[in-house]
Amino acid sequence: MVNVHKRRRFMAVVALTAASGMALSACSSGSDTDPSASGSTGGEAQAASGEDVTLDFAFWGNDVRADMYEQSIALFEEEYPNITVNSTFLDYPAFWEKRQTEAAGGGLPDVMQFDYSYLRQYSENGLLLDLGPHLGNEIAVDGLSDQILGIGVVNDVTTGIATSTNAWGMYTNPQLLETAGVAEFAGGTWDDYKAWVAEVTEASGGEIFGGTDYTGRIQNFEVQLRAEGRNLFNEDGTPGFDEARLAEFWESGADMRGDGGSGISQQRLEEPVPGLGLRLRADRLRTHVGQLRRWLPWRAWASPTRSLGLVAPPVTVEGAKDLYLKPSMLHTIAASTEHPAESAMLVDFLVNSPEVGAIFGTNRGLPASTTMQEGITFEGLDAQIRDYEASVADRLGDAPPVPLVGYGTLEEKFRVLGTELGFGTLTVDEAVSQFFSEMDVVLGS
Incomplete structure (x- = not known):
């Protein structure tokens, strides 16, 4: 026995x-849609003022992720000394409870780490900034494919930028x-x-x-x-x-x-x-x-x-x-922000910076931006994740519609x-x- x-x-x-x-x-926008033009109804992007600005940034996670963001924000503030970033984090349930309270009162943080399952709800309620005017300006798109950019489109408007991707x-x-x-x-x-x-x-x-x-x-x-x-x-x-x-x-x-x-x-x-x-x-x-x-x-x-x-x-x-690429998370900007250009600069840094890539590795999934990937030494688990996505490339299609509420x-x-x-x-x-x-x-x- x-x-x-x-x-x-x-x-x-x-x-x-x-x-x-x-x-x-993920999002419904197909390859025949130009994501960089999504949300063009938002008009011209407001230029960065160059004056001293303070941004609130919120994310969910633990002490390990908090340390990674702290290092990344320090680099951002070094590059943009006129911008101060105040970051806060909670565990996942508490993070969304707080966002719901803030949304009801019109006080969402300037920049948020965002979950894909909430993107449609917050976008359709007009709570997230149209990022279209900032794409190719404050937010570089050279390292982001149309497929990646399409992930953050709701009703033809770009409201989120994927930080990283996963494939089933x-x-x-x-x-x-x-x-x-x-x-x-x-x-x-x-x-x-x-x-x-x-x-x-x-x-x-x-x-x-x-x-x-x-x-x-x-x-x-x-x-x-x-x-x-x-x-x-x-x-x-x-x-x-x-x-x-x-x-x-x-x-x-x-x-x-x-x-x-x-x-x-x-x-x-x-x-x-x-x-x-x-x-x-x-x-x-x-x-x-x-x-x-x-x-x-x-x-x-x-x-x-x-x-x-x-x-x-x-x-x-x-x-x-x-198969398709799903964002492990995204970055969004509150529609109520008083500093849209500076907020977009922070999103760009957190999504595209090779230095941030070196700090995070694949902690948030395989970085969506090839520019950010340049900062990573792929070995061990990081290489396993990267190689897997490459191995299923011929099965990857356009992402489906953003999750319904x-x-x-x-x-x-x-x-x-x-x-x-x-x-x-x-x-x-x-x-x-x-x-x-x-x-x-x-x-x-």
């Missing part, structure tokens, strides 16, 4: 269908694969992926699981829809799929669920792993590639030399542009329903009905 401690330790999932970008969506991917555990005696996933269709998962599980005698049910993440559904030429959600807020297509997706993962499935069961995912003080839950490890750093504590559970593999997700339609609620509902499907407490038809009911509420239909 296998020792229970050993069994649970090897219960770790080998393949973790990551969501590299999909936390979600799949993490694997090379050490467990070596133990199972199975090679890395070499690519192929979703059926090929399921066969590979089953091979790993079978080769290890059930001590190692090849993967988990990939249908629990809405991002994997989006990858398949994009391959079919559809969006998860359209610009007008309507879904790009019907009940039958969602049912088909969830049904496709049925043979990976439960104790008899090829993947690790939901019950096993919920079991604690002895000695780790955490749970190896595949769904928690599915995230955009640029967020690989946050899983380093996980990979260090056995030895400092442990690493995570990084491969492209399965292919739905050969040659399709099913309430997207986060739907993403979480999708995850919860996927978990219940894993436990067998819901049928696929029941899950589809619940998700469409939730969409009716969120989308106001």
